[in-house]
Amino acid sequence: MYKSLVVVLGSAALLAGASVRASQAETEPSGAALFTSAQAAAGGKTYAASCSKCHGANLEGVSAPALRGAGSGLAGTSVGDAFTFISTQMPAGNPGSLSNTEYANVVAYILSRNGHAAGPTSLTAVSAKASKVKV
Numbered sequence: 001m002y003k004s005l006v007v008v009l010g011s012a013a014l015l016a017g018a019s020v021r022a023s024q025a026e027t028e029p030s031g032a033a034l035f036t037s038a039q040a041a042a043g044g045k046t047y048a049a050s051c052s053k054c055h056g057a058n059l060e061g062v063s064a065p066a067l068r069g070a071g072s073g074l075a076g077t078s079v080g081d082a083f084t085f086i087s088t089q090m091p092a093g094n095p096g097s098l099s100n101t102e103y104a105n106v107v108a109y110i111l112s113r114n115g116h117a118a119g120p121t122s123l124t125a126v127s128a129k130a131s132k133v134k135v
């Protein structure tokens with residue numbers, strides 16, 4: 001009797017642990033770091049060269065929408081949708097002209113300027129497209 005109760009409690013704990021891990025993988029916590037600080041810095045240079053004349057040196061928006069803050073056209077957009085849009089539509093006038101690495105770096109820079117923390121793993125075209133984290 002005592003033994004079987006232990007077994008039941010033990011497997012309930014295992015099941016609870018498994019479901020917590022599964023739901024974390026599905027929701028991809030927004031605090032998870034998606035990019036490195038080195039690539040955000042590299043992305044800042046690409047942004048200055050290829051994006052800032054329309055979107056502003058401070059992402060504040062000039063002839064094109066702001067990319068950070070309350071008026072940002074990216075508010076509520078997922079990283080995946082932002083990457084796809086940027087890599088296929090931007091820079092306006094010469095869309096698709098950057099490499100996947102440059103696009104990933106620019107998205108890393110935009111994320112860093114929107115308050116996302118850097119971490120140990122680089123953002124790639126593949127990981128960016130798969131991410132449902134909000135910009």
Ligand code: HEC
Nearest residue numbers: 050051054055063064065072073074086090091092093106
């Ligand atoms: C020649 C001007 C110009 C350049 C350079 C440019 N953009 Fe844009 N961008 C625009 C305009 C205009 C829009 C709004 C029209 C549209 O959605 O197509 C826009 C829209 C966007 C949007 C969507 C924002 C929203 O409100 O929907 C993002 C994100 C973006 N640009 C990122 C970039 C990035 C990153 C770069 C550099 C790689 C870049 N843009 C370079 C003009 C530019």
